[in-house]
Amino acid sequence: MSLLVFGKTGQVARELARRAPGADVLGRDAADLSQPEACAAMILERQPAAVINAAAWTAVDKAETERDAAFVINAQAPAAMARACAALGVPFVHISTDYVFDGSGDRPWRPDDPTGPLGVYGQSKLAGEEAVARAGGTWAVLRTSWVFSAHGVNFVKTMLRLSDTRDAISVVADQIGGPTPAGDIAAACLTIAKTLTSDPSKSGVYHFSGAPDASWADFAREVFQQARRPVAVTDIPSEAYPTPAPRPRNSRLDCSTTKTVFGIDRPDWRAGLAAVLDELAQA
Numbered sequence: 173m174s175l176l177v178f179g180k181t182g183q184v185a186r187e188l189a190r191r192a193p194g195a196d197v198l199g200r201d202a203a204d205l206s207q208p209e210a211c212a213a214m215i216l217e218r219q220p221a222a223v224i225n226a227a228a229w230t231a232v233d234k235a236e237t238e239r240d241a242a243f244v245i246n247a248q249a250p251a252a253m254a255r256a257c258a259a260l261g262v263p264f265v266h267i268s269t270d271y272v273f274d275g276s277g278d279r280p281w282r283p284d285d286p287t288g289p290l291g292v293y294g295q296s297k298l299a300g301e302e303a304v305a306r307a308g309g310t311w312a313v314l315r316t317s318w319v320f321s322a323h324g325v326n327f328v329k330t331m332l333r334l335s336d337t338r339d340a341i342s343v344v345a346d347q348i349g350g351p352t353p354a355g356d357i358a359a360a361c362l363t364i365a366k367t368l369t370s371d372p373s374k375s376g377v378y379h380f381s382g383a384p385d386a387s388w389a390d391f392a393r394e395v396f397q398q399a400r401r402p403v404a405v406t407d408i409p410s411e412a413y414p415t416p417a418p419r420p421r422n423s424r425l426d427c428s429t430t431k432t433v434f435g436i437d438r439p440d441w442r443a444g445l446a447a448v449l450d451e452l453a454q455a
Contacts, residue, residue, distance in 0.1 A: 175365065176220035178203055178211065178253070179227030183321040184267060187358035188226060196220065205229075205245040208252035215256035222365040223257050224265045225250050226358075228297070232271070233416040235292040246296035251303030258309025263368035263375075265361050270317040270349060270381070272298040275420020278348070280385075282426045283315070283377040291417035301377065310372035312364050314357070314430075317381045317423045318391070320444075321354035322451040331392050332452070335401040345389035345407035349423030350381030353444030360436050367434055374433050379425040382441030394442060399449055 175192055179185035180199030189197045196218060203211050205227050215223055228246055229235060235242040250266050257264035271294035272287045289295045301313045320326040334341055360380050368374055386394075389407045396403045410419065430436050 174221045176215060176218055176223045178205070178223070178225045181324070182226055182228075183319055183324045183326065183354035184357050184361070185226040186323045187321060187355045188224060188361065191355070191358050192362060205249040206241070208244065208249040211249055212252040212256035215253060216260065219260060220262060222263045222265070222369060223253060224361050224365060225253055226267055226361070228267070229293070232291065232293040235296065236416045239292045242292055242296040243299060246293070247299035247303055250300040251307065254304040254307035254309060254311055257311070258307045261309070263310045263312070263365050263372070264304065264307075265312045265314060265365050265368070266300065266304050267357065267361070268301050268313050268315045269294065269297050270315060270423040270425060271420060272301065272315065273420055273422075275422045277422055278424070280424035280426035281379070281422070283379055283429055290420060293417060310368050311375050312368060313377045314361060314364065315377065315379050315425060316352050316357050317349045317425060318351040319354050319357065320351060320448060322448050322455065323354070327351075327388070327391060328395055328445065328448060331395045332399060332401070335396060335399070335403045339402060340404040340406065341392065342406045342408045342412070343389040343392045344410050344413050345387045346409050347419055347421050347423065348385055348387050350383060350385050350425060350438070351391050351441040351445070352380065352382040353439060353441060353448065355447070356382070356439040356444060360430070360434075363434055363436055378430045378433070379427045380430050380436065381425040381427060381438065382444065383438040385424050394445060398442075398445055
């Protein structure tokens with residue numbers, strides 16, 4: 173299957189390139205998401221068998237002051253991509269986020285639950301989801317959360333960096349979600365794209381996150397334990413760590429439909445963490 177991937181340097185895109193070595197992986201130099209129609213033209217020109225969009229505006233706080241730019245990249249670009257894929261009759265897989273929800277309650281969010289993003293980033297991602305669905309082709313939106321890998325900027329690498337100079341750290345404990353290895357997201361996207369190629373009826377919105385659910389403080393403790401870093405973690409509430417954009421407190425995702433439709437299980441993020449730490453140690 174000829175595969176076109178948008179997002180060359182992102183965490184998931186780098187894992188897609190690793191797992192699908194024959195894929196055509198486009199970076200910003202070849203496909204700038206701030207130019208949506210150019211991205212669509214790239215799809216029409218290359219005529220792949222499937223497209224995965226692993227590129228996005230992910231600067232959550234910066235989106236609050238750069239709303240227009242975030243919406244172009246997170247909403248208008250995937251909309252144009254989805255229309256191009258619909259015109260070609262090929263599947264389009266688009267990665268989204270738990271930030272489309274308001275984070276209330278403590279029940280895992282189902283794909284069909286009402287959305288209610290708290291900030292511009294979540295609003296832009298939701299607009300992208302809705303545009304992809306409206307394009308009318310064969311598509312899947314895969315919402316995920318708390319992505320980490322050996323690449324780029326993420327929570328695991330931040331904790332390791334802080335542990336170089338600290339023996340104690342305070343971490344938010346009232347935000348709960350599923351840390352998710354980027355490699356597992358990439359594998360899920362490939363499975364979904366392949367399945368949609370033969371069965372377009374499985375188009376829709378799906379959830380995928382690591383298990384078990386944990387707080388950021390729990391996540392930090394596991395990082396330090398596995399990395400053998402003697403760092404004490406103190407639980408704090410979200411109010412003690414204010415950010416320009418509010419974060420959802422409940423980021424739990426119900427991934428049962430993804431299992432039923434595609435046979436994809438939630439990955440154990442602790443095993444994924446061990447693999448990431450091993451990769452970092454060998455770098």
